[in-house]
Amino acid sequence: MSKRFIVSPGGKLSGSMQVPGDKSMSHRSVIFGALAEGTTHVSGLLEGEDVLATIAAFRAMGVNIEGPDEGRLVIHGAGLHGLQKPQHDLDMGNSGTAMRLLSGLLSGQSFATRLIGDKSLSARPMRRVVDPLSEMGAKISTAEGGTPPLQIEPIDSLHAINYQMPMASAQVKSCLLLAGLYAEGKTCVTEPAPTRDHTERMLRGFGYPVTSDGARVCLEPGFRLAATDMMVPGDISSAAFFIVGSTISKDSRIEIKNVGINPTRTGILFILKQMGADIELKNERTIGGEPVADLVVQSAPLHGIHVDEKHVPLAIDEFPAILVAAACASGETVLSGAEELRVKESDRIAVMARGLANIGIDVIETPDGMRVQGGQIQGGAVDSHGDHRIAMAFAMAALQSNAEIQIDDCDNVATSFPDFQALAGSCGLGIRVINT
Numbered sequence: 001m002s003k004r005f006i007v008s009p010g011g012k013l014s015g016s017m018q019v020p021g022d023k024s025m026s027h028r029s030v031i032f033g034a035l036a037e038g039t040t041h042v043s044g045l046l047e048g049e050d051v052l053a054t055i056a057a058f059r060a061m062g063v064n065i066e067g068p069d070e071g072r073l074v075i076h077g078a079g080l081h082g083l084q085k086p087q088h089d090l091d092m093g094n095s096g097t098a099m100r101l102l103s104g105l106l107s108g109q110s111f112a113t114r115l116i117g118d119k120s121l122s123a124r125p126m127r128r129v130v131d132p133l134s135e136m137g138a139k140i141s142t143a144e145g146g147t148p149p150l151q152i153e154p155i156d157s158l159h160a161i162n163y164q165m166p167m168a169s170a171q172v173k174s175c176l177l178l179a180g181l182y183a184e185g186k187t188c189v190t191e192p193a194p195t196r197d198h199t200e201r202m203l204r205g206f207g208y209p210v211t212s213d214g215a216r217v218c219l220e221p222g223f224r225l226a227a228t229d230m231m232v233p234g235d236i237s238s239a240a241f242f243i244v245g246s247t248i249s250k251d252s253r254i255e256i257k258n259v260g261i262n263p264t265r266t267g268i269l270f271i272l273k274q275m276g277a278d279i280e281l282k283n284e285r286t287i288g289g290e291p292v293a294d295l296v297v298q299s300a301p302l303h304g305i306h307v308d309e310k311h312v313p314l315a316i317d318e319f320p321a322i323l324v325a326a327a328c329a330s331g332e333t334v335l336s337g338a339e340e341l342r343v344k345e346s347d348r349i350a351v352m353a354r355g356l357a358n359i360g361i362d363v364i365e366t367p368d369g370m371r372v373q374g375g376q377i378q379g380g381a382v383d384s385h386g387d388h389r390i391a392m393a394f395a396m397a398a399l400q401s402n403a404e405i406q407i408d409d410c411d412n413v414a415t416s417f418p419d420f421q422a423l424a425g426s427c428g429l430g431i432r433v434i435n436t
């Protein structure tokens with residue numbers, strides 16, 4: 001059985017809401033809380049399946065974690081050297097972040113582990129972490145083709161490397177910094193373009209020294225993480241669907257409270273504003289070392305743009321929603337330099353291109369992006385290919401459609417946004433879920 005969204009055409013979004021906690025920060029708060037000395041209290045945690053997989057992994061390694069209970073988690077840290085050998089494989093489910101970040105951490109342990117995942121994760125590239133970890137002396141191997149499972153053998157010690165990342169990936173950067181906590185010498189990672197910096201910010205929040213110099217970030221072993229309290233803000237990647245939904249539907253106005261606006265995550269705001277969106281940031285403040293604001297979004301006519309490639313890594317998870325906005329804009333939107341979208345939870349270029357075509361939009365797929373000709377959405381059937389963000393993006397497309405949109409394979413919405421249907425429904429989206 002799998003979930004199908006059936007979304008009625010038209011309507012508008014209104015009201016004041018909160019989206020669930022940031023997924024990237026939720027994973028990291030569990031990881032660093034587990035490695036810290038003392039008790040960490042987390043609030044605002046995303047209780048999605050991806051983060052639950054990370055929690056389960058640390059429990060399997062002997063870490064005492066209470067919750068989650070309404071976004072609250074109490075982590076009794078084991079310290080950097082307190083993890084124990086798990087009695088079974090660690091199942092990362094759908095989560096690339098969990099698998100890649102933990103591969104770095106586990107490469108530095110004195111026990112063996114095996115990391116497995118679901119069908120989607122089992123097809124995702126892991127050489128991007130395995131190659132540099134092997135350079136550091138890790139004993140880590142993949143299945144044929146460079147995909148999971150990851151088998152990690154115990155080692156005596158890792159050695160630091162100075163790594164120039166070939167792609168802009170916060171997961172690779174974070175993986176190597178986690179390995180660097182256990183490596184002899186100074187581990188440095190240089191990124192080709194800025195990526196989300198939650199790992200660096202949170203390490204510092206836990207009292208661990210990290211130096212950043214332009215595109216290069218470095219750390220050394222020998223320090224400790226001190227437990228702290230973490231407040232996770234709302235996830236801009238989840239807010240993205242409502243930002244686009246409110247923009248494309250007539251007479252809409254929504255307020256999304258308490259959204260993380262870390263500048264390494266706000267590419268969507270630049271891109272949509274450039275297309276003509278009306279997005280206001282209110283009550284800007286800093287919580288737990290991360291910038292946060294309330295967003296007010298009103299309907300606005302959009303026009304197509306050439307998306308600036310420098311914004312791509314800063315909006316990397318938001319392209320399903322942005323491409324729905326492009327479908328509703330006048331003129332053509334061109335996305336390029338976004339080949340990383342092909343190795344997300346699905347091949348987001350191919351799956352979005354097919355889905356948009358199915359609902360009557362002219363799209364030309366290119367190796368590293370697509371060209372979308374804005375037009376009238378006609379309704380129809382879309383296969384999300386088990387990709388949570390594609391399912392939610394097409395649900396919002398119904399607001400500008402002249403017929404119902406049906407979206408298949410939506411179970412994985414629970415990985416990042418378990419209450420999506422209820423929240424979207426309460427704001428005005430005509431969404432029903434059936435089991436097929």
Ligand code: S3P
Binds near residue numbers: 024174
């Ligand atoms: C993430 C980094 C990004 C992003 C993912 C979360 C993270 O992946 O797409 O959803 O938390 O570090 P890449 O590092 O592969 O770009």
